[in-house]
Amino acid sequence: MSVPMEISVQTLTNGDATSHHTTTVPVPAAPSPLPPPVAEDKFLVSVEVCLKPSSTARTEDVKLAVERMLEKMNLSYVDGPIDLPLDDAFLVDNVQRICICDTEEWVANHDILLFWQVKPLVHVYQLSEEGPCEDLDGDSQLSSFSEWILPAKEFDGMWESLIYESGLKQRLLRYAASALLFTEKGVDPFLVSWNRIVLLHGPPGTGKTSLCKALAQKLSIRFSSRYPHCQLVEVNAHSLFSKWFSESGKLVAKLFQKIQEMVEEENNLVFVLIDEVESLAAARKAAISGSEPSDSIRVSTFSKSK
Numbered sequence: 001m002s003v004p005m006e007i008s009v010q011t012l013t014n015g016d017a018t019s020h021h022t023t024t025v026p027v028p029a030a031p032s033p034l035p036p037p038v039a040e041d042k043f044l045v046s047v048e049v050c051l052k053p054s055s056t057a058r059t060e061d062v063k064l065a066v067e068r069m070l071e072k073m074n075l076s077y078v079d080g081p082i083d084l085p086l087d088d089a090f091l092v093d094n095v096q097r098i099c100i101c102d103t104e105e106w107v108a109n110h111d112i113l114l115f116w117q118v119k120p121l122v123h124v125y126q127l128s129e130e131g132p133c134e135d136l137d138g139d140s141q142l143s144s145f146s147e148w149i150l151p152a153k154e155f156d157g158m159w160e161s162l163i164y165e166s167g168l169k170q171r172l173l174r175y176a177a178s179a180l181l182f183t184e185k186g187v188d189p190f191l192v193s194w195n196r197i198v199l200l201h202g203p204p205g206t207g208k209t210s211l212c213k214a215l216a217q218k219l220s221i222r223f224s225s226r227y228p229h230c231q232l233v234e235v236n237a238h239s240l241f242s243k244w245f246s247e248s249g250k251l252v253a254k255l256f257q258k259i260q261e262m263v264e265e266e267n268n269l270v271f272v273l274i275d276e277v278e279s280l281a282a283a284r285k286a287a288i289s290g291s292e293p294s295d296s297i298r299v300s301t302f303s304k305s306k
Helices: 059-073 089-094 168-184 208-222 247-263 293-305
Strands: 002-013 017-028 043-051 080-082 095-101 118-125 133-136 143-150 229-236 268-275
Touching (some): 059 089, 089 095, 143 208, 143 247, 208 229, 208 268, 229 247
Antiparallel strands (some): 002 017, 080 095
16 A cells, blocks of 8 residues: 655756746555465364264265364364354254364363464264174184174274374374375385284283274274275184084184175275284294194185285
8 A cells, every 4th residue: 555745846947047847656564464374284183073863964074074163263273173063054953973083182281273384184074873793603602803884883883982192192193194195006016115913012002902903993984985994803713623623724714704805895994803813923933833723713814914
C-alpha cells in the first residue's frame, strides 16, 4: 500500500524570477505485520476411525468426510477420542468413534500439536466379530493354531491398555511398519538390511503375547488401504510335538501349508505369532542326541521358513 506525499520544487526563470510547482509522488507505507510462519514439514498424525458394525458406507467416503470435519474443527491434536459433530448425519450414522493416536511421538514435555502443525493420516476400519477359528488335531483336542480376521473385536483397545516405558510401543510399530514398506517397495535386503521377524523376550506375565496381538491389530488398521484382508495366526507350539515317529514333522508341514495358502493372495496380510518359541528353537547342544521330536521340528521349520 502507498501513501501520497507532496514535494515542492523551486525553479529559476529569467534570472531573478522564480516559480514553484508541487509534485505528488507515491511513497511506500510501513509494512504490515506478517502472519506467523508455518512449517513446511508438518507432523504426520494418525487418526483412526472405527465404523459401526451396521455401517455399509465406503471407506473412501468416510475418510473424506472425516478429513473435511478435521479442517473445520481447527482442533489441538492430543491422544484420545474426538467428539462426533452432531450436525453431520453421515458420520453419526456410520462412525462409532474417532481417535487421535501416537502424538507423543512428536511432542515433548506434554505439549500439544496445533492444527496448522499437523497433517492427519485418516485410517478407516471395521472390527470383525467372528472370533478365533481353531484347527483341531484328529488324535487330540489340542488345536495346532488359532486364526483371527483383523482387525478383531477381541483385540480392540488392547494396544492402549498396555503400558510400557515411553516410546517403546511407537518404536516397535515404526520398525514393523518399515519392514512392511521395504517389502512392498522391493528393497534389496543386501543393500538395506532388516529383519522381518520381531522377537520379544522377557519374564512371564509381562505382556509379550498381548503386545504381539496388539501390534498385529494396529498394523492391520494402518495398512487397511493396501491390504483389505488381514489375518493373525497364533501357533500353539506344544501341539506340534507328537510321541509318534515323524508325526511332528507332518504337523509342521500341515501348518506351513495352511499359511502358504493365506499369503498367496495378493491383498492378504498375514501375521504369524509363535508363542513360547523356545520350545521349538532348542539349543544345539540339546539337539545332538536326536531323540527328541523337537529336532525334526527345528529342521522342518527352518526349511519352510526359507
